[in-house]
Amino acid sequence: MSPALPGPTMARPATPGPDTAGFSRLLPPAGHPDDLAAHLGRHGPVPYRGGAGRLIADVRAAGLTGRGGAAFPAYRKLEAVAAAGQGRAVVVGNAAEGEPASHKDEALLRLAPHLVLDGLQLAAEAAGAARAVLYVRRDVHAATRLDRHLTQRLARGLDRIAVGVVPAPPRFLAGEESALASRVGGGAALPQFTPPRVFERGVDGRPTLVQNVETLAHLALIARYGPDWFRAAGTPEEPGTMLCTLRQADGSVTVAEAAIGTPLASLLDLGPGTAVLVGGYHGAWIPAPHASGLRLTNTVLRPLGAFLGAGVLAALPADRCGLAETARVARYLALESAGQCGPCLNGLPRIAAALADLAGLGGRRPDPRVLADLSRWAGLVEGRGACHHPDGTVRFIRSALRVFAAEVRQHQLGRCSARSSVPFLPTPSGPSTDADWS
Amino acid sequence: MAATLRVNPIACSGHGLCAELLPELITLDEWGYPVIADQPVPARLGKQARRAVTDCPALALRLATAR
Numbered sequence: 201m202s203p204a205l206p207g208p209t210m211a212r213p214a215t216p217g218p219d220t221a222g223f224s225r226l227l228p229p230a231g232h233p234d235d236l237a238a239h240l241g242r243h244g245p246v247p248y249r250g251g252a253g254r255l256i257a258d259v260r261a262a263g264l265t266g267r268g269g270a271a272f273p274a275y276r277k278l279e280a281v282a283a284a285g286q287g288r289a290v291v292v293g294n295a296a297e298g299e300p301a302s303h304k305d306e307a308l309l310r311l312a313p314h315l316v317l318d319g320l321q322l323a324a325e326a327a328g329a330a331r332a333v334l335y336v337r338r339d340v341h342a343a344t345r346l347d348r349h350l351t352q353r354l355a356r357g358l359d360r361i362a363v364g365v366v367p368a369p370p371r372f373l374a375g376e377e378s379a380l381a382s383r384v385g386g387g388a389a390l391p392q393f394t395p396p397r398v399f400e401r402g403v404d405g406r407p408t409l410v411q412n413v414e415t416l417a418h419l420a421l422i423a424r425y426g427p428d429w430f431r432a433a434g435t436p437e438e439p440g441t442m443l444c445t446l447r448q449a450d451g452s453v454t455v456a457e458a459a460i461g462t463p464l465a466s467l468l469d470l471g472p473g474t475a476v477l478v479g480g481y482h483g484a485w486i487p488a489p490h491a492s493g494l495r496l497t498n499t500v501l502r503p504l505g506a507f508l509g510a511g512v513l514a515a516l517p518a519d520r521c522g523l524a525e526t527a528r529v530a531r532y533l534a535l536e537s538a539g540q541c542g543p544c545l546n547g548l549p550r551i552a553a554a555l556a557d558l559a560g561l562g563g564r565r566p567d568p569r570v571l572a573d574l575s576r577w578a579g580l581v582e583g584r585g586a587c588h589h590p591d592g593t594v595r596f597i598r599s600a601l602r603v604f605a606a607e608v609r610q611h612q613l614g615r616c617s618a619r620s621s622v623p624f625l626p627t628p629s630g631p632s633t634d635a636d637w638s
Numbered sequence: 639m640a641a642t643l644r645v646n647p648i649a650c651s652g653h654g655l656c657a658e659l660l661p662e663l664i665t666l667d668e669w670g671y672p673v674i675a676d677q678p679v680p681a682r683l684g685k686q687a688r689r690a691v692t693d694c695p696a697l698a699l700r701l702a703t704a705r
Contacts, residue, residue: 391648393647541648541650542647542669543647543669544647546669580668585647586648
């Protein structure tokens with residue numbers, strides 16, 4: 201099912217072409233989807249290296265990191281799977297995109313599908329994989345388009361390994377690596393206890409390389425144009441470009457490609473905003489005046505308790521209540537808990553309910569001890585899940601209590617400074633049944 | 639050879655037996671799930687720790703040798 205949102209539109213890049221350090225490496229310059237002919241015209245055939253492992257040195261030299269959120273060095277996973285795989289490894293391109301505020305993977309697959317599919321072939325070759333899978337958020341139209349692209353590629357002899365498409369359930373945690381491995385192996389998309397890690401024992405017990413589809417698209421460009429070209433954009437510590445989903449205070453949503461290190465103020469219109477959400481629902485709020493002086497890098501954001509994540513940036517409109525936004529997202533995150541681990545199962549609903557009371561959404565007056573309760577529950581869920589869902593949720597909520605501290609005091613006195621109660625951040629109402637994890 | 643206790647939070651269903659057997663290192667949170675002290679198991683508690691691992695009804699407790 202397709203989201204009932206207006207489709208993300210493309211920010212027009214200023215300087216097109218792969219030879220520039222501009223903003224249109226991944227996305228076609230004109231904003232129209234690249235079909236196979238246009239893709240081959242722009243980038244040429246898949247630059248296979250003729251053996252496992254050969255591309256890894258270039259990926260390492262380029263400094264490519266995972267664009268799904270964790271920013272883990274791509275070469276290290278490739279090396280680990282190539283070493284453990286013995287030719288039986290599985291490679292999965294991850295486009296689960298469970299984050300409701302993110303549209304960049306969907307946009308990339310729609311506009312530059314062949315760059316992703318090239319990257320999947322090249323990663324499969326580098327890892328010596330026996331199986332390649334594309335794990336894509338469940339969407340009939342996207343699946344039909346992908347089937348058509350894959351058929352064309354097979355007919356043209358572009359793909360050396362057949363690619364299977366596995367639908368991902370529209371759940372926040374569907375793209376978590378161990379949940380992905382479980383789902384692709386035929387089970388439910390539920391996070392698993394680790395170790396073993398997915399790169400050691402993932403899909404069907406085989407060493408499994410999971411890379412976000414944007415990471416694969418960058419890899420396909422590095423294989424063609426080289427590490428130096430890749431490093432011509434970005435910062436020395438964090439090279440390259442990244443796709444961002446930009447949610448402006450006026451409600452518009454765009455997907456844009458930006459060099460890492462770009463000033464946040466050139467991506468978001470921060471004029472009337474009160475705060476910026478960086479890194480999505482496992483990310484952190486930053487006050488707008490502070491954010492306007494920051495750059496799009498983890499080096500800058502990490503000391504502030506934030507991180508780039510999968511590139512979600514949202515400027516909260518000045519007429520909304522950051523506490524109410526946080527409470528609605530907290531409720532969504534609590535409902536998206538897989539419910540497997542006691543602390544997450546018990547803690548997130550309590551945290552969400554207390555925040556709803558504090559925000560004035562719960563129909564109850566907040567308990568006088570609400571801040572002490574929130575602080576204690578946050579400490580009790582952090583680090584105690586099989587996956588990082590409780591940790592990310594706590595990071596998001598703590599940042600809200602910090603950044604909206606003045607609003608918290610207003611609410612404790614029964615007041616709210618917002619002039620509009622229309623929800624800003626998307627919080628899907630969730631699946632019809634608790635069992636919808638496949 | 640220092641060993642650390644680790645709980646598999648998916649397997650754990652909060653029986654609480656571990657906290658009875660090894661109160662020096664394991665307490666229960668307000669929902670009945672174990673909170674494990676962030677430290678290696680001291681030699682004097684090794685026997686109790688192994689007992690807590692083997693007696694866990696959910697087989698959710700592990701004793702891992704630290705590297």
